Amino acid sequence: MSGVGQLAPAAIGAERVTSPAALAARPDACSACSGALDPLGHCANCGAVFGEAYRCPLCHAISDVEASKTQYTRCRACGGPRIPPSESAMSEAEVACLRDARSEQLRAGAFRAGSGFAFASGGLSLLVTLLVLLVTSPAPLAQVAALLASLVPFALAFFALRSARGHARKFDAALQQAWLLAASRLVSAHGGQPSAKAIAQLLRVDEPRAELLLAELSVQDFIAQPAEPPARVRVTELTDPADLAAAEETTRGTSGVSRP
Ligand SMILES: [Zn+2]
Ligand SMILES: [Zn+2]
Numbered sequence: 008m009s010g011v012g013q014l015a016p017a018a019i020g021a022e023r024v025t026s027p028a029a030l031a032a033r034p035d036a037c038s039a040c041s042g043a044l045d046p047l048g049h050c051a052n053c054g055a056v057f058g059e060a061y062r063c064p065l066c067h068a069i070s071d072v073e074a075s076k077t078q079y080t081r082c083r084a085c086g087g088p089r090i091p092p093s094e095s096a097m098s099e100a101e102v103a104c105l106r107d108a109r110s111e112q113l114r115a116g117a118f119r120a121g122s123g124f125a126f127a128s129g130g131l132s133l134l135v136t137l138l139v140l141l142v143t144s145p146a147p148l149a150q151v152a153a154l155l156a157s158l159v160p161f162a163l164a165f166f167a168l169r170s171a172r173g174h175a176r177k178f179d180a181a182l183q184q185a186w187l188l189a190a191s192r193l194v195s196a197h198g199g200q201p202s203a204k205a206i207a208q209l210l211r212v213d214e215p216r217a218e219l220l221l222a223e224l225s226v227q228d229f230i231a232q233p234a235e236p237p238a239r240v241r242v243t244e245l246t247d248p249a250d251l252a253a254a255e256e257t258t259r260g261t262s263g264v265s266r267p
Contacts, residue, residue: 047092060092064102065109072211077179079186080211088112088182090189091211095196097189104185108178115174122167129160186210187227190220 034057036043037050044050048058049071056071063070066085075081075088082089087109090097136157140150193209194201207217 046094058092063087063089064097064105065089074211077182078212078216079182088185090185091209093193093196093209095192098192101185101188101192104181104188108181108185111174111178111181115171115178118167118171118174122164122171125160125164125167129158129164132157132160186212186220187223190217191224194221194224 034044034048037053037055037057039055040050040053042050042052044057047056047060049056049061054071056069059069061069061071063082063084065082065087068082068084070082070084072080072089072091073083075086077088080089080091081087088105090101090105133154136153140153145153189210190206193206197205203214203218203221206212206221207214210217210220212220
């Protein structure tokens with residue numbers, strides 16, 4: 008049985024994120040089968056979910072997540088990208104990335120549908136034009152003009168497909184960023200050294216994917232580290248006597264070499 012898709016009350020604001028207090032807000036037993044619920048409000052017996060931890064930040068329904076066509080999970084209620092709930096609450100940045108990903112996903116879908124429609128209507132208009140030309144055989148210039156006009160929908164289809172690909176790339180980037188943030192949150196929640204297997208279980212991804220996320224996180228950590236201590240030797244030439252005096256003043260304490 009699928010998760011219970013309860014709609015959120017209208018009072019719930021758009022900026023709401025799962026907070027530790029909200030994680031606790033759940034009934035004691037499954038109202039569908041009276042089975043026991045885990046700490047997050049998931050019934051192991053029938054699979055229904057009840058806890059606030061399962062509220063989708065995109066559609067605000069309380070629903071479980073499921074596998075999607077991407078490497079990551081999606082909301083069972085709205086189909087938008089969603090990070091599986093865990094004991095540590097999702098950050099605002101993760102929610103923002105998920106929202107970005109969702110809007111790019113919808114745009115990509117709209118442009119793809121538009122491209123398909125333009126392509127089909129282009130095919131139809133080309134067919135009609137050829138039939139008309141065959142029957143009426145007008146002047147050559149009119150024939151060329153008619154054929155060119157019937158090619159316009161193909162050009163539109165091409166541009167729509169290109170836009171769809173652009174939005175699909177932005178979707179992938181936002182999705183990857185959201186999961187990286189989630190992996191980073193889980194790493195710090197588990198003392199900094201969780202195994203790829205543990206991360207895979209928490210994020211409901213396969214182990215190679217979890218390893219990739221962890222590898223990317225350690226690369227980011229490496230880049231974020233302060234590279235080298237600031238250089239102590241000044242190599243710029245000081246022309247202003249006041250600067251020269253000040254520089255001498257600061258170096259006198261550490262170096263024994265006297266300067267002119
Ligand atoms: Zn149940
Ligand atoms: Zn949803």
